[in-house]
Amino acid sequence: MSDLRPRLAPRLKLALVIFALLAVVPPIAQAIGEPFLIVVATRMMVFAIAALSLDLILGYGAMVSFGHAAYLGFGAYAVAILSRAGINDLLLQILAAMAAAALFAVVTGAISLRTRGVYFIMITLAFGQMAFFFFVSFSALGGDDGVALRARSTVLGIPLLQTTQGLFYVTLALLVAVFAGLYRLTLSRFGRVLTGTRESALRMQAIGFRPFPYQLTAYVIAACLCAIAGVMLANQAVYVSPAYMSWHRSGEMIVMLVLGGIGSLTGAMAGALITVGLEEGLARWSEHWRLGFGLILVLVALFSPGGLTGLLRRLNLIRGGK
Amino acid sequence: MFNLFLLQLLNGAQFGILLFLVAAGLTLVFGIMDFINIAHGVLYMVGGYVMAMMMGTTGNFWLSLALVLPVTLAVGLVLELLVFRRLYDRSHLDQVLATFGLVLVLSELVKIFWGSAPLSVAMPEMLSGSVPLAGPMRYPVYRIAVIGVGLSVAIGLWFVIARTRVGMLLRAGAANRSMVSALGTDINRLFMLVFAAGAMLAGFAGAIVSPILSVDPGMGDSILILTFVVIVIGGVGSVKGAFYAALLVGIVDTLGRMFGPILLRLVMEPAAAAQAGRTIAPMLVYILMAAVLFWRPAGLFGRKVSQ
Numbered sequence: 001m002s003d004l005r006p007r008l009a010p011r012l013k014l015a016l017v018i019f020a021l022l023a024v025v026p027p028i029a030q031a032i033g034e035p036f037l038i039v040v041a042t043r044m045m046v047f048a049i050a051a052l053s054l055d056l057i058l059g060y061g062a063m064v065s066f067g068h069a070a071y072l073g074f075g076a077y078a079v080a081i082l083s084r085a086g087i088n089d090l091l092l093q094i095l096a097a098m099a100a101a102a103l104f105a106v107v108t109g110a111i112s113l114r115t116r117g118v119y120f121i122m123i124t125l126a127f128g129q130m131a132f133f134f135f136v137s138f139s140a141l142g143g144d145d146g147v148a149l150r151a152r153s154t155v156l157g158i159p160l161l162q163t164t165q166g167l168f169y170v171t172l173a174l175l176v177a178v179f180a181g182l183y184r185l186t187l188s189r190f191g192r193v194l195t196g197t198r199e200s201a202l203r204m205q206a207i208g209f210r211p212f213p214y215q216l217t218a219y220v221i222a223a224c225l226c227a228i229a230g231v232m233l234a235n236q237a238v239y240v241s242p243a244y245m246s247w248h249r250s251g252e253m254i255v256m257l258v259l260g261g262i263g264s265l266t267g268a269m270a271g272a273l274i275t276v277g278l279e280e281g282l283a284r285w286s287e288h289w290r291l292g293f294g295l296i297l298v299l300v301a302l303f304s305p306g307g308l309t310g311l312l313r314r315l316n317l318i319r320g321g322k
Numbered sequence: 323m324f325n326l327f328l329l330q331l332l333n334g335a336q337f338g339i340l341l342f343l344v345a346a347g348l349t350l351v352f353g354i355m356d357f358i359n360i361a362h363g364v365l366y367m368v369g370g371y372v373m374a375m376m377m378g379t380t381g382n383f384w385l386s387l388a389l390v391l392p393v394t395l396a397v398g399l400v401l402e403l404l405v406f407r408r409l410y411d412r413s414h415l416d417q418v419l420a421t422f423g424l425v426l427v428l429s430e431l432v433k434i435f436w437g438s439a440p441l442s443v444a445m446p447e448m449l450s451g452s453v454p455l456a457g458p459m460r461y462p463v464y465r466i467a468v469i470g471v472g473l474s475v476a477i478g479l480w481f482v483i484a485r486t487r488v489g490m491l492l493r494a495g496a497a498n499r500s501m502v503s504a505l506g507t508d509i510n511r512l513f514m515l516v517f518a519a520g521a522m523l524a525g526f527a528g529a530i531v532s533p534i535l536s537v538d539p540g541m542g543d544s545i546l547i548l549t550f551v552v553i554v555i556g557g558v559g560s561v562k563g564a565f566y567a568a569l570l571v572g573i574v575d576t577l578g579r580m581f582g583p584i585l586l587r588l589v590m591e592p593a594a595a596a597q598a599g600r601t602i603a604p605m606l607v608y609i610l611m612a613a614v615l616f617w618r619p620a621g622l623f624g625r626k627v628s629q
Contacts, residue, residue, distance in 0.1 A: 064415065118558055121358065122551075122554040123554070129547060290427075290430040294422075295427055296423070298423035301409065301417075305416060
């Protein structure tokens with residue numbers, strides 16, 4: 001235990017710096033008269049939650065899921081369905097979203113985990129597409145066009161999310177909570193076993209651990225946490241559509257992780273913040289922003305293995321391994 | 323009813339053949355190099371756009387089709403040289419990152435050059451008629467021609483893979499890459515060949531489909547995911563598997579959309595059946611894939627997964 005602490009400190013410190021920087025975004029944005037920055041930062045944090053959840057299974061469990069955006073959709077549609085039924089409380093919506101995501105994840109995860117490698121990537125993609133097409137053809141909820149929400153959720157009856165700032169700080173609080181929870185989880189016995197199966201499932205079996213229950217549990221936890229991001233995404237956009245769960249989104253989430261560096265939580269978070277920031281920034285600049293964004297991705301993949309974390313490590317700004 | 327079934331069966335087979343043309347190259351890339359290539363669908367799209375452009379300048383269908391082949395081959399070679407070659411030894415994640423980036427770059431380039439509006443390509447006159455099918459129904463000659471061309475390509479591929487030296491190396495490479503390399507074959511050159519030929523086949527598929535469907539920037543995306551389904555059902559690295567799986571997926575998808583609601587009406591209210599049919603039909607191929615992987619985790623014709 002003691003020998004691990006010093007190595008883990010830098011990424012925790014970096015995460016705290018990121019949280020501190022995020023916390024001062026609203027006052028600064030107000031001061032310089034650019035309130036849209038708060039909206040952009042909220043989106044960045046929503047995807048940071050999603051990326052953190054994916055990092056648990058992809059970074060720590062070596063399960064490359066190409067259908068993770070489905071859970072973003074489950075969260076968003078939970079808000080749409082419940083608010084239509086008159087239930088506007090954020091906490092209830094989050095609970096319902098997590099329950100739905102967990103149910104889908106238990107079934108599809110158990111089937112997906114029968115496969116390995118390329119097949120796992122493809123079968124999670126297939127389940128993601130299944131969920132996507134289900135909501136595309138769900139005409140009661142607007143089908144392909146999606147559906148606009150009447151209002152944002154309330155928190156215990158208080159309309160906390162109505163203001164841009166309120167939404168921002170609730171999202172930030174959730175981000176910190178998810179990060180802290182995952183940080184604890186990855187250091188726990190459960191996290192160690194999961195990391196062990198990433199390194200060698202065979203050796204873990206040899207010392208008496210069946211990888212499957214650990215992998216499936218991680219898969220379900222990741223799905224639940226991603227559903228929280230979906231709930232916040234719906235609240236941020238005040239609109240829900242199947243586009244949230246398209247395979248492009250799943251790909252983008254993997255991109256965030258690889259860009260930031262996998263298996264460190266902080267890397268996933270930083271990757272998401274940078275990716276969304278880059279997209280929003282480039283989109284403001286040119287309608288053909290995807291060209292520049294795509295080129296950046298190709299160049300990072302070619303010349304900077306390990307993403308930005310790898311780059312920092314090579315520049316000796318971060319010492320130590322994973 | 324039987325006529326309708328026959329018609330949809332042919333449509334399904336035609337769609338399946340198309341999927342096979344795109345999947346054939348990709349399954350080898352997956353299988354031999356264990357390389358995740360998300361950008362393969364873009365080559366299909368490039369084929370469609372090059373076809374539309376050539377038709378615009380030459381006005382001759384056959385000449386345009388003949389020009390699509392070298393152009394998409396060249397695009398494949400350039401991509402291999404600039405990007406793919408450097409990623410063979412990397413993790414799947416780096417490959418996803420790079421090829422996802424390529425999808426964005428190439429789709430955006432296409433939008434810049436040709437705009438986002440769908441383009442249409444005229445059918446050659448000699449194939450634009452239709453032939454009588456059982457009863458009063460007729461079937462377009464062009465679609466029959468697509469099926470015929472696809473089948474000949476499949477037979478050609480089978481010949482190359484089963485009967486030639488290159489094919490022998492391909493099969494050996496799919497089975498054990500490092501062994502083939504150790505025995506003195508330049509595996510990287512072999513892969514370049516596979517990749518370029520795969521790009522050409524995908525481009526060819528995009529070109530011959532352009533008179534039936536329109537050419538638009540999203541066409542690569544929609545076929546790519548179905549191609550993955552085909553490859554996984556057939557077994558990664560198996561061209562034979564890809565052929566059967568492509569036909570299966572094409573037919574299941576087409577028949578499901580047509581007959582799903584009709585069958586459901588037997589057990590449900592018409593309105594509910596229509597809604598349920600619309601919901602289930604697009605999910606059908608994915609359910610099929612999940613079922614196949616559940617019972618055979620390495621696909622129908624795949625080798626047992628090691629590890």
